[in-house]
Amino acid sequence: MLGExxxxxxxxxAKNFFxxxxxxxxxxxxxxxxxxxxxxxxxxxxxxxxFDGADWEAGLRCVACQICEKECPPKCIYIEKSTxxxxxxxxxxxxxxxxxxIDISVCMSCQICxxxxxxxxxxxxxxxxxxxxxxxxGLLLDRxxxxxxxxxxxxxxxxxxxxxxxxxxxxxAKADAKAKGAAAAKTAAIAGEGA
Amino acid sequence: xxxxxxxxxxxxxxxxxxxxxxxxxxxxxxLLSVAAIVCVFPxxxxxxxxxxxxxxxxxQNRLGPNRVGPFGLFQPIADAIKSLTKEDIVPQSxxxxxxxxxxxxxxxxxxxxxxxxxxxxxxVLVDLDAGLLLYFAMGASSxxxxxxxxxxxxxxxxxxxAMRAVAQMISYExxxxxxxxxxxxxxxxxxxxKIVEAQNHYxxxxxxxxxxxxxxxxxxxxxxxxxxxxxxxxxxDLPEGESELVAGYHTEYSGFKFALFFLGEYVAMFSISGLGxxxxxxxxxxxxSFLTWVPSWIWFFxxxxxxxxxxxxxxxxxxxxxxxxxxxxxxxxxxxMCLVNLLAAGLWRFMGDGWLRWVVCSAILIAAYAGMGLAExxxxxxxxxxxxxxE
Numbered sequence: 001m002l003g004e005x006x007x008x009x010x011x012x013x014a015k016n017f018f019x020x021x022x023x024x025x026x027x028x029x030x031x032x033x034x035x036x037x038x039x040x041x042x043x044x045x046x047x048x049x050x051f052d053g054a055d056w057e058a059g060l061r062c063v064a065c066q067i068c069e070k071e072c073p074p075k076c077i078y079i080e081k082s083t084x085x086x087x088x089x090x091x092x093x094x095x096x097x098x099x100x101x102i103d104i105s106v107c108m109s110c111q112i113c114x115x116x117x118x119x120x121x122x123x124x125x126x127x128x129x130x131x132x133x134x135x136x137x138g139l140l141l142d143r144x145x146x147x148x149x150x151x152x153x154x155x156x157x158x159x160x161x162x163x164x165x166x167x168x169x170x171x172x173a174k175a176d177a178k179a180k181g182a183a184a185a186k187t188a189a190i191a192g193e194g195a
Numbered sequence: 196x197x198x199x200x201x202x203x204x205x206x207x208x209x210x211x212x213x214x215x216x217x218x219x220x221x222x223x224x225x226l227l228s229v230a231a232i233v234c235v236f237p238x239x240x241x242x243x244x245x246x247x248x249x250x251x252x253x254x255q256n257r258l259g260p261n262r263v264g265p266f267g268l269f270q271p272i273a274d275a276i277k278s279l280t281k282e283d284i285v286p287q288s289x290x291x292x293x294x295x296x297x298x299x300x301x302x303x304x305x306x307x308x309x310x311x312x313x314x315x316x317x318x319v320l321v322d323l324d325a326g327l328l329l330y331f332a333m334g335a336s337s338x339x340x341x342x343x344x345x346x347x348x349x350x351x352x353x354x355x356x357a358m359r360a361v362a363q364m365i366s367y368e369x370x371x372x373x374x375x376x377x378x379x380x381x382x383x384x385x386x387x388x389k390i391v392e393a394q395n396h397y398x399x400x401x402x403x404x405x406x407x408x409x410x411x412x413x414x415x416x417x418x419x420x421x422x423x424x425x426x427x428x429x430x431x432d433l434p435e436g437e438s439e440l441v442a443g444y445h446t447e448y449s450g451f452k453f454a455l456f457f458l459g460e461y462v463a464m465f466s467i468s469g470l471g472x473x474x475x476x477x478x479x480x481x482x483x484s485f486l487t488w489v490p491s492w493i494w495f496f497x498x499x500x501x502x503x504x505x506x507x508x509x510x511x512x513x514x515x516x517x518x519x520x521x522x523x524x525x526x527x528x529x530x531x532m533c534l535v536n537l538l539a540a541g542l543w544r545f546m547g548d549g550w551l552r553w554v555v556c557s558a559i560l561i562a563a564y565a566g567m568g569l570a571e572x573x574x575x576x577x578x579x580x581x582x583x584x585x586e
Contacts, residue, residue, distance in 0.1 A: 001565070001568060002569075006512075010508060010509070016256055017253045020257075028257070029258065
């Protein structure tokens, strides 16, 4: 019969209308500033730079390879590569970003920078209350504002961070083994020469 | 006492006017009534907007606005301040004069409709013999305002919205008029006060409202559909379809002019609900004979608010139609139903009292509804969408 669907729909909305006054579990929203929902682990908003250790400037994993800058679809990342090299957390000499800015008014939270980074240096943050009264400077985050510790990363994305740590440790172990092997070969060679 | 309560506004007007010299009294009386109408309906608009926001929220299992004042009751005041303090932007290429006139004309034509609506016993601004005609004339001229707004903005969305609005309003004007014609046929008068008087009788405590007759019920349904389309309300809100046209014909309006459009839309809703109340729901008459002691204006305004609630309820339920569905519905279903309804009303008028006319009229209308409904629904063959040029 024509109009049956309309009546059914009206019944559903009427049930919602009156039901929402009687059962609190019907209400799907929370009153935001006072009530908050615990963030989901998979939540991601804007990227940040991970650093190891206590000193953010020394511990930045970023080596200014500029892959993320090139891959960024809206071109919101600005990197200036350093002219000198500094030892990173492992002690290896690396370039570092003299300047690393992300314009979050341009960023579209696509996570492509995170996917392309070979150094696990850039990750997605869950911080979303970023409103500011300065729409130019306030939304252009420099590397100091972007740097966040690995502990913080563990806190917001624990599963993902554990995976990243395991991967980095494996890589380091491999590199160490290789270095050890190379050193052993070298000493063997020296020993051979001496003999 | 009951009589005084019922006539309180009329008496108040007479008392206020009595301070003036006799030659000024008629003009002053009219001015006072106009002032009352111009104050009451915008106030009702504020209430309705809050009701709508809260009602829609509850329909969607949300809380709705609850920040300004207790339970968000002062939200309309905040909204008003916001819209009044906003910058009034006129696009550079807009036709400035027409752009300015459109909201003014809309509000004027919309308020003119109240001139002939009886809002209570003896509470009608001008008791015209052709009141219904004046009402529809004013309703039709609001389309002009809508098109002026869309045309003068020089914006493709505005123009598309205005085109849709004109097409829709003219299509639905026809069933709107035809469903009211049935009432005029039975009453034998175009005067709205006479139409209310004709319904203000009771048998066994029940009123003789036209909605309680087969032709009146069908007419009311058709009228309700047509009014929803006339006032551009969901599911017929294509002229302002947010998802495709930004805001339709008032895209380029901001600040107070936008507020005027918003006001005009809601006041049009009140006025057309008021007319529906007058035509089919007995206007200001009480729903039971033992309730006749309640002042007549209370009944009028409660019926009005009830219609507004149904409008909100429908908006919360129904999705927007497509343009072709809208047109097909108007010309292939509502219009034929209205014509059949005219036949039923004619039979009702000339078959005399008795049960036979109930059976005959109901049978005709139900058969027409079922037949047309079946015909409409059979044609729905949904398959994969095919394109002529793309692919």
